[in-house]
Amino acid sequence: MTTTTRRGVLALSGSSALAALTSCTPRANAVGALGAATAKPTTQEWVSFARTVNGPVDLPGSAPYNRAKLVFDTRFDTNLPAAVMVVERTADIARAMRFAERFNLQVTARGGGHSYVGASAANGTLVLDLRPLRSVAYDARSRTVRVASGASLYDVKAHLAPHGRGIPTGTCPTVGAAGLTLGGGLGVESRAHGLTADRLTAAQLVLPDGTSVTASATQHSDIFWALRGGGGGNIGIVTALRFATHAATGQGIFTLTFAGTAAVPVLTGWAGWIRATGRSRWAGVHVDATGRGGLHVSIVGVTTAGDERAAAASLVRAIGVSPTATRYRRLGYLDAATYLGGGTTSARRRFTAGSDVLASLGTPAASAIVRAVTDRSRAGGTGSALLDPLTGAVADPKRTDTAFPWRDHLASLQWYVGDAPYASAHDWIVRAHRQVAQFSSGGYVNYLETGQPAHRYFGGNLARLAQVRRRYDPKRRIHSGLVL
Incomplete structure (x- = not known):
C-alpha cells in the first residue's frame, strides 16, 4: 500500500x-521548468x-x-x-x-x-x-453567499434556492464553482446578471509562498482583478469566494428545432435577435453534425417564467424560417437548473473541445461555421458548434475592468466532440479554427486548449495579467495548463 x-x-x-x-516520471508539462533541478x-x-x-x-x-x-x-x-x-x-x-x-x-x-x-x-x-471543502453559506443580511472552493454548481444552487436567491453559473452540475468563476463563467443567466466572475465580491486564497490573503476591490485589488476571468491556477490556490446574489425566479424554457439546410439563417437571425432582445431572455444555438452528412440545428432559450412562448415567437420572426419542432417548459428555479444540467450530477466522459470568440456573426461567418460542421458530418463524425451569447449584462463592464476581455463581443463559439478518438476530434477542431480564423477574436479560457498562446484568451489584458502572475508566482509554482 x-x-x-x-x-x-x-x-x-x-x-x-x-x-x-x-x-511516476514527470512528463513535460505545459508551463516549463521551475528552475534548477531538485x-x-x-x-x-x-x-x-x-x-x-x-x-x-x-x-x-x-x-x-x-x-x-x-x-x-x-x-x-x-x-x-x-x-x-x-x-x-x-x-x-x-x-x-x-x-x-x-x-x-x-x-x-x-x-x-x-x-x-x-x-x-x-x-x-x-x-x-479541494472537494472536501464544499460548504456554502448564505448571509441574508448582505444577500451574499460564501462558497468554499470544492463546491459544485449544484451545491451552490441547491443551497441558495430555498432562500429565493441565486448566482449566474453554467449548467453542468458537477463543474466547480471556483474554476468556473476564475475563467469568467458563462451560463443561461449571463445576459441578465453577468458572468459568475462579475458577481464576485471577495476571494480568499493561499499564495505560492504560503501566505493567506483576501482579495477584493479594496484588498489586493490586483489579484481581485486577475481572479475575475484570468483563469484558474495563475495566482494561487483559492479556498473560498463570496458572491453578491440575485433573486431566483421561475424560468421558462423553449427549444426550437430547424432543418439542417436552415443553419445559416438560424445563426444570423439569432445573432441579430440576441443583441436586441431584453436581458431577461437568453438563447444558445447548437449546430450538430449527424455523422451521415447532415446537420441538426436547434436553439435552447431561457426566459422568466411566462415569457417563453413570446420570446420564441420573437426569435422565429428574426430568423425568418419556421422551426420543424417546438417545445416549451415552465419550471421553478432549482428544477430548471436540474433540467438544463441533465440532473443533479454528471457522469465522467471523454470529450475534446475548443473555442473561438466572435465579435459579430454575418452570413460569411455563419457559412464558415456551417461548412466546418458539415465537413465533420460528411466524414462520418459527430461534433457540434455551440454558440453562447456575450451580450446583455456581460457587456456592462469595460474590457479592462476585469481580466475577462470579451466585453464587446457577440458570442462564444465552442467546438465540441463527445466520445470519439482524440486525434480525429482534435484535427477537426484545428481545421474548424482555420475556417473561422478571419472572424475570430480569440478563445474562452474556460475552454482551454493545449498549445494555444495566452494572448488568444486574454487579448489586450494579457500584459497586466502576466504582470500579476510574475509578482505573486514568479517561479510558476501553480500549474494552470497555460503559459503566462
Missing part, C-alpha cells in the same frame, strides 16, 4: 514501494510530510491514488501526478506550498476537475484535491 496519511500508519519501504514512487522527495520525506496534514496524501501504486487522480474527462486517466493530497483544512495548503518549494514541485488544485486540458491531474504535479 502506498498511501500516506498524517497518522503515520504507513511507512513506505522496500523495493516495491520505491518502484511505485519512481515509476531531488524529488524520498519515500520517507513523503511520509513525514503526510504526518503534518489532516487529509491523506496518496501516491502512485495505491487504489486511493488511482481514484483520487481521476478528473471528469476520462482521456486523462493515464496521467500520473506526483501525489494527490486531499485537503481537509485550508491551513494544510500552506504546508503543501512549503513542501513543493523545498522539492521544486508544481502544485495544481482540483475542485470540479473539469479542466479541458486536465490541469488538475497534470503529470508530476502535487494535486490539492
